[in-house]
Amino acid sequence: MSMVTGSRLSARALLALAGELDAGSAAYEALAERIRLLIVDGRIPAGTRLPSERELAVEAGRSRTTIVAAYQSLRDTGHLVSQRGSGSRATLPGRAGALDAPxxxxxxxxxxxxxVDGLQEIVAEVSGRMLQALDGPGFDLLGNEALRRAIADRYTQRSVPTSPDQIVVTMGGQHAISLVAHTILSRSDTVLIESPTYPHAYEAFRRAGARLATTPVTVDGWDVDHLVETILRVRPAAAYLMPDFHNPTGASMAPAGRARVAEAARAVGTVLIVDETTADLTIDRDWDDGPFARHARGASPVSGSGVVTIGSLSKSVWGGLRLGWIRADGAIVRRVVQARPAGDLGTPQLEQLLGERIVRALPExxxxxxxxxxxxxxxxxxxxxxxxxxxxxxxxxxxxxxxxxxxxxxxxxxxxxxxxxxxxxxxxxxxxxxxxxxxxxxxxxxxxxxxxxxxxxxxxxxxxxxxxxxxxxxxxxxxxxxx
Ligand SMILES: Cc1ncc(COP(=O)(O)O)c(C=O)c1O
The missing domain is CATH 3.90.1150.10 (Aspartate Aminotransferase, domain 1)
Structure with missing residues (x-):
């Protein structure tokens, strides 16, 4: 099912997305309400053409009157526009601002x-040094050298030797995911994702033209056999994983599972995109395996070390910093930097000055x-x-x-x-x-x-x-x- 903006959604795909409807309301209102939710939360992107009323009525086994009333209700609330000859398209009503911060x-x-407590003091302390950022252009594609060194040092201290050349500073973890997706994926590549997963990641992979395959995760963790077998059988171009405090389940992958997954990925040249945005958020887990990249061993001719790590200060420190990073082999770093200007021209220096001090203060x-x-x-x-x-x-x-x-x-x-x-x-x-x-x-x-x-x-x-x-x-x- 393609969800690219402007695409057409079949009646079957729409009903699969809609799932079971609320039995309490009138059938037309329950259907309209569910489609509204799908449009607002992005599972039906604005611009998507919905099936005709006739097609949907047949597929849903409902009367045409029910579907006509549901579509009318969606038009009334501004979630659908219908034009004679070109069908009905999903739209977003109201002001753009209403979509962001509900x-x-x-x-x-x-x-x-x-x-995080302690951030105020760091901001106050660094603000005195902010003037130095006004000397240059104030933004750059790769990231400020001092911040990249601070990030690299932290990996090295946690037993994954890293040089600043392996780090690209981004405007948050989401930006990092999107940059990686657009750099390493080609149209129609398969990306293996966890189910459930962090939704904006799969949206980024879809936008890069990828097809998605899934492997299950529950609050008890991964089915590592399934994950390994799927990597070996499907040979996806990439697999996107959150091994530490997975969003949304909170599960962590046991060290033995990590080693098996890394080995399977290396064998078939799958790049592991490991999202460690939530990795520092332990509450009472009594073990720490360090960064996943420590399981990357040897170089595959296709994928280098085979692990691209996503990091971010958003959850551990504050989302308002908009600071994240990619840790990857030099070759991937160079490709990311080359591809980046199509989307943005670099991370602001003011935030990066602050970032360096914050990364060094993470243990406190x-x-x-x-x-x-x-x-x-x-x-x-x-x-x-x-x-x-x-x-x-x-x-x-x-x-x-x-x-x-x-x-x-x-x-x-x-x-x-x-x-x-x-x-x-x-x-x-x-x-x-x-x-x-x-x-x-x-x-x-x-x-x-x-x-x-x-x-x-x-x-x-x-x-x-x-x-x-x-x-x-x-x-x-x-x-x-x-x-
Ligand atoms: C797993 C995961 N990765 C990335 C992000 C994006 O984080 P950022 O705010 O740094 O862009 C989030 C935010 O919710 C997340 O949960």
Whole structure:
């Protein structure tokens, strides 16, 4: 199923994305509501042509009137435009600003932690030296030498010898993923991703023209046999992995699994894109295997050392810095730098000055982050145990969120209902590429403590309302059979 902007979505693909609908509302409104969610969260990009009403009615086994009413509802809210002769296209209503920071009372959609304690002092201290950044152009494609050295030294200290020439400084981890995708992938290459995974990564791979294959991850971790077999059989150009505090499950890959995955990838020339944006976010994991790149051994003629690492200060320090990096072999670094100007002209020097001091201070800063995440995880777990005891709530050893299992499918319906009540969520299926995972919800515990409790209460009230509707409709459906 192609999701490139402007593409056409078949009725079958649309229904697969939509999943099971909320049984409580009128059928047309339930369908409209679900399509609206898919458009707003990007699984149906603006510009996508939706199937005709007739085609959708046949595929869904619904009356044409239901589909006509659903499309009309979408047009009324500005999510669809229909033109005679060219069908109906998804659109985004309202102001662009509304798409970015959802102005909800409580935000459980984004895993955005506050600035780490100790950052204020560093900003105050470095601001006196900022003037030196005004001497040159103030931005560059590769990254400031001092910052690259600080990043490289940290890898070296953690037993992965690294030179500054192996580092490209980027504007955050997402930028790094996108640059890597556009540099190392060719159109129609296969990229193996985890399911669930971090959605903006698969969006970047798709935008680079890749086809996606998946391997499962749960809160208990990877099926390493499946992952290794898939690498050996599919021989993907790249595999995108988050071995430490995987987003969204919070799982970490055991060291023995890492070695097997690295070995398989090397054997078939698959580049491992290892995202370590969340790797420093331990709460109480009692082991640390160091950077994944330590498993890269020897050079493959196709993929060099075979591991490209993504790093970022966004989660461990603060997202407002917009500082991340790529660690790769010199050849890949040169290709990234050569390809970069098509998208941006470099990272600002002011942030990089700050970045160097921050990277050197990470050993003192990270314990603060760890304490905050530990406290927030407890508040969130306690609130869920009180209000939603029927949900299966894991206790991740690190990271920013919990991958919660609901007692029945309904993540998208819950997301829509909570949205209307001022609680922003991302439905479980957004973390997969095939519309599954309706039984799951990612709950970040990065909001202020008071919001965590208020948000879980709202979740519980909304879930109760949906569950009551679902029970009702099951009874209604059974009635004709007993009469
Ligand atoms: C796994 C992962 N990688 C990358 C990013 C992007 O991070 P940044 O804010 O540094 O662009 C995120 C943000 O949520 C993430 O969770």
């Amino acid at each position: 102005r909800r009372e409580v935000d459980f959609a984004r895993a955005v932690p506050p600035p 800063l990270l314990p603060h982050r760890r304490r905050l995440l530990g406290e927030h995880r407890t508040v969130m777990s306690d609130a869920l145990a009180r209000h939603l005891p029927q949900w299966r709530v894991p206790r991740p050893a690190g990271g920013l969120s919990m991958w919660v299992q609901l007692d029945r499918p309904g993540s998208s319906a819950l997301t829509s209902l909570c949205e209307a009540r001022g609680l922003a969520l991302v439905a479980g299926p957004k973390f997969s590429v095939d519309g599954s995972l309706e039984r799951f919800l990612r709950l970040p515990f990065t909001s202020p403590v008071a919001d965590l409790d208020a948000g879980v209460q709202l979740l519980a009230e909304s879930w109760e309302q949906l569950s009551a509707r679902a029970t009702h409709s099951t009874v209604d459906e059974r009635l004709p059979q007993v009469v």
